[in-house]
Each structure stands twice: as structure tokens, then as C-alpha cells.
Amino acid sequence: MIKQRKSKKSYFNLDLALFHLYQQNSFNGTDLPAKTLCLTFDDGPGSHTLAIARFLFEHHIQATFFVVGKYAFYHPEILKELKEMGHLIGNHTYEHPDLPYYVSVNGDIIDQVLRTDAVIKPFVDSDRVYFRAPYGKWSAEVAQELNQSILTASHIGPVYWEIAGIDCYYWQNNWPVKDAADRYLSDIEHNEQRGIVVFHDEIADMDVVKPHNKTLDLLKILIPQLLGQGYEFVRLDEIVPIKTASLQEPKFTLRIGKEKYVCLNNKTDLFANGKPGNPHNLFTLKDLGYGKFAFRAANNFYLSSAENEIKAKHFEINETEKFDIIPVDKNSIMLRCYDGSYLTLEKGKLTRNAPFMRQAAIFSYANHNFTINNNISRKQKLLLFKKQLLFIKSKLQQKLNF
Ligand SMILES: [Zn+2]
Structure with a gap:
């Protein structure tokens, strides 16, 4: 395992979290009304993607698939069908690297984003591309680097989450699908019954876990239960801060x-x-x-x-x-x-x-899109601190989120 580079500018630092949230607009689903969820799927496309997408389509749910460029390259037909079903396709880099570490060893993160764009853009309706960082890992240096290129200026992100993608952890350990569904239900409940939810239609890094992916079975338990409880599902571009950002050129x-x-x-x-x-x-x-x-x-x-x-x-x-x-x-x-x-x-x-x-x-x-807002209110500071705690919590759970 590669040791994370330690530096004074760690992303655990609160000041950088302010930078991160204001300077780069990390998007989440905390503005969603109660009983409203936004479903997102990471690391595909793969052998389970279309079955998952069709199941959601049958239930009138439109999701966002953050795809890995190197897989998407070989499966334009999957991207085409996702688009036809009204699902969104987002950019999840070409090779799924840990961006803060990758940039620290001079990895070309602009290239990671642009190569993926070249594959997905024909299947993206809007001229804005939604972006999610692998493992949700982000830093001021990553934001700064991506902000330097005119060709990545049309991206909206990073898109974060409230309900983490723990499904793959269950498949890795061969734990029951029912337990995974219960865990999602309890995580949704603990997040004020709303937010962006992460699942994995594929698992980017671990080929050994890929054949054990049971996310479709998980959804077959979870979705009827959520619908029965009166939950509604929105697409990523219906979340107000994301919608607002999409309108800003x-x-x-x-x-x-x-x-x-x-x-x-x-x-x-x-x-x-x-x-x-x-x-x-x-x-x-x-x-x-x-x-x-x-x-x-x-x-x-x-x-x-x-x-x-x-x-x-x-x-x-x-x-x-x-x-x-x-x-x-x-x-x-x-x-x-x-x-x-x-x-x-x-x-x-x-x-x-x-x-x-x-x-x-x-x-x-x-x-010139991102201006630092130094004059934030005490209430906003508290909210940011709360978000930062969640951010740290998610880092500690990082092993669970692929
Ligand atoms: Zn991922």
C-alpha cells in the first residue's frame, strides 16, 4: 500500500476545507428535502451496469453513472443506452487514481479528466460535465491544478455524497445482500432521510471482487422498500446548488x-x-x-x-x-x-x-470562476465545521469506499 504523503497542507486541515468548499464548490445533497435521494453509481461501466440501469428505468428512477474512462472506452454501447434511459454520465477519471497523491508525484490529472471526457462527451447532453474524484479524495492542490486548464473549465464538481458506497465492502467480504440493504437503510435514516447515495455498478480497483458484485440484488431489496416508505428520487442535475452552478458559465x-x-x-x-x-x-x-x-x-x-x-x-x-x-x-x-x-x-x-x-x-x-469568500457568517462556519467532521469521518472509512 502506498503511504499517503504527509505535508502541512493536508486535506484534514480546516482552512483547506474552507478553500475546498468555497473555492472549488464540493457538491453534496444536504439541501435536498426529506425523503429525497439522488442515486449515483461509480466505477463502471461493466457487466452489471445495464441490468442496474434498466431496473432503475423500470422504476422511473434516473441515476448518475460516474464512469472510469478506461472502461467506458470499450463500452460506448453501454453509455449510449444509459443516455437513452435518461441516466446521466459523469467523469470519474481515466484510471481511478488517488488524486491528492497522484498530483504530489507529478501525475497528470488534467490528462486523467480530459481522456475520460473524450470518451463520454458524445453521451453527455449538457455542455457541463459532472465530476467525482476517486474515493472522494480531494485537496487544494488538485483543485488548483484542474483550474489551470481551459479544457476542464466546464466541469462541475467534485460531487460528494451523504450515504457512502459501502456495497463493495459487503461483496468483498461475501456478506449477505440483506445486510447491505439494512446498512443503506440505516445510513439513509441517519442522514435525515435525504442525500446523494453511492453504489458501485463495477469495482474499479479490485478485479477479484468484480464477479461478486450483487448491487443489482441489493437494489431489488432497497428500492421497493424506499418507494414504499414514500421516498422520491431526483437526478443529480435537479439538486439546487448543482443546477445553479450549471447555469453559471x-x-x-x-x-x-x-x-x-x-x-x-x-x-x-x-x-x-x-x-x-x-x-x-x-x-x-x-x-x-x-x-x-x-x-x-x-x-x-x-x-x-x-x-x-x-x-x-x-x-x-x-x-x-x-x-x-x-x-x-x-x-x-x-x-x-x-x-x-x-x-x-x-x-x-x-x-x-x-x-x-x-x-x-x-x-x-x-x-476566474472561483473566488474565495472570506466573509462567511458564524452559522456558515459551523455548517462547514460539521461538513468537515463528516469529511474526516469518510476519510477514516476510506478503506470501505472504493
Ligand atoms: Zn470510484
Whole structure:
């Protein structure tokens, strides 16, 4: 077993938990009304996924499947059917690493997220992708790293839980399905009868446990009982803070050289002369699929390459408002227009006068979605402390959650 790196910036630290919850919006189901549950399934897709999904569909329950990219890659047909049944598909990384440790040994976590996106995006309806960290393990360093890439800006997460995924622990020990169902029922009861529930349609790390997965049998006991007790089930995107976050578009700045921000001047023109902190430096990103993106400027119009000079003057997105993002390193990019030319700078103005990549401007990207809220009330502090205790409790139970 790999020893967890010890550092002063441990995620057990309360200050970082504040950072974690405010800076990165760790989502949970504590706002759900009583007798309301949101079902989530981790680590698939696998041989049990569709049977589970169909069982839920027959009971009019729409769940979220946080899939592991390396499994999803081989099973697009499962993802397709999940989508057709109205279930959501979320990103659970490509190889299911322990992200805080992985980032500490220079593991490429952006790559873990993007490779999974490449597999799941055709089956994700929204332009936002829900993300859950393997084992729920998270740290300020992980958040900071993922915030550096424009290509992960459309993610919403990490999505945490109230009722932990202890099912696999029962299958590992060959304990009865009935006991697992009782444990879920009692955990739901102890969580004020509401919250996000984790199950495992597959088990990512331990092939030896996979054949013993009885989560479908567990659901066949649990779901009729919960329905009989009057429980209702909501999809992840119906949870209010998640819904609200989905409506907020990712905001960012593009910088060229030192402190020269791409800035909207006059009405529709773009210059690279913005000073830091100018609201006219801010852009929002729209992921159009097929690797195309649109950028909306502070005047609410989209950047357009219809003319030689790039202007923010179109309200609708047509071919000339679509751009390719070409990453250079984790936080810098080049932008290519519909006609194959690249964005560049001419006399401080943004133009598309770069037919070859070697002439393209390299823009530094900075995420502006997450602002630290230092002025939190005593009540909020207490709530955060309570959440932190639950967080620590879940860490202590980590061995139970795969
Ligand atoms: Zn997992």
C-alpha cells in the first residue's frame, strides 16, 4: 500500500476545507428535502451496469453513472443506452487514481479528466460535465491544478455524497445482500432521510471482487422498500446548488506576454492592452462539442472571425464564431479559426492573420470562476465545521469506499 504523503497542507486541515468548499464548490445533497435521494453509481461501466440501469428505468428512477474512462472506452454501447434511459454520465477519471497523491508525484490529472471526457462527451447532453474524484479524495492542490486548464473549465464538481458506497465492502467480504440493504437503510435514516447515495455498478480497483458484485440484488431489496416508505428520487442535475452552478458559465481571462490581457475596448474591438482586474478582460466559454468552442465577451456578443480583425459583435454562433482550442501546455493555448488561420496580434489588435501555427499568438489562460469568500457568517462556519467532521469521518472509512 502506498503511504499517503504527509505535508502541512493536508486535506484534514480546516482552512483547506474552507478553500475546498468555497473555492472549488464540493457538491453534496444536504439541501435536498426529506425523503429525497439522488442515486449515483461509480466505477463502471461493466457487466452489471445495464441490468442496474434498466431496473432503475423500470422504476422511473434516473441515476448518475460516474464512469472510469478506461472502461467506458470499450463500452460506448453501454453509455449510449444509459443516455437513452435518461441516466446521466459523469467523469470519474481515466484510471481511478488517488488524486491528492497522484498530483504530489507529478501525475497528470488534467490528462486523467480530459481522456475520460473524450470518451463520454458524445453521451453527455449538457455542455457541463459532472465530476467525482476517486474515493472522494480531494485537496487544494488538485483543485488548483484542474483550474489551470481551459479544457476542464466546464466541469462541475467534485460531487460528494451523504450515504457512502459501502456495497463493495459487503461483496468483498461475501456478506449477505440483506445486510447491505439494512446498512443503506440505516445510513439513509441517519442522514435525515435525504442525500446523494453511492453504489458501485463495477469495482474499479479490485478485479477479484468484480464477479461478486450483487448491487443489482441489493437494489431489488432497497428500492421497493424506499418507494414504499414514500421516498422520491431526483437526478443529480435537479439538486439546487448543482443546477445553479450549471447555469453559471465558466469565466476566464486570456493574457499575452506580461500583464497584457485581451480586453474589449470601445464597443466590439479586442486589444491586448487590458490591465489586471478589468471586467472587460473577462470571457465566458461555450463548449459546442466536436472540439469547437465559442467565446463570449463582456458585451455579451461572441468573438467572431468573420472579418480579418476579431470582433465581439455576433449574438448567434455560426461557423465564424467557432474556434479550436489547441493546448500548448496546461495553462496556455492557441486558437484556430474556421478557415484554418490562427489568432495573432497585430499592432495590439487581435486578428486572424496567421495562416501557420508558428505565427499564432500563445494565450495564457486564467480561470476566474472561483473566488474565495472570506466573509462567511458564524452559522456558515459551523455548517462547514460539521461538513468537515463528516469529511474526516469518510476519510477514516476510506478503506470501505472504493
Ligand atoms: Zn470510484
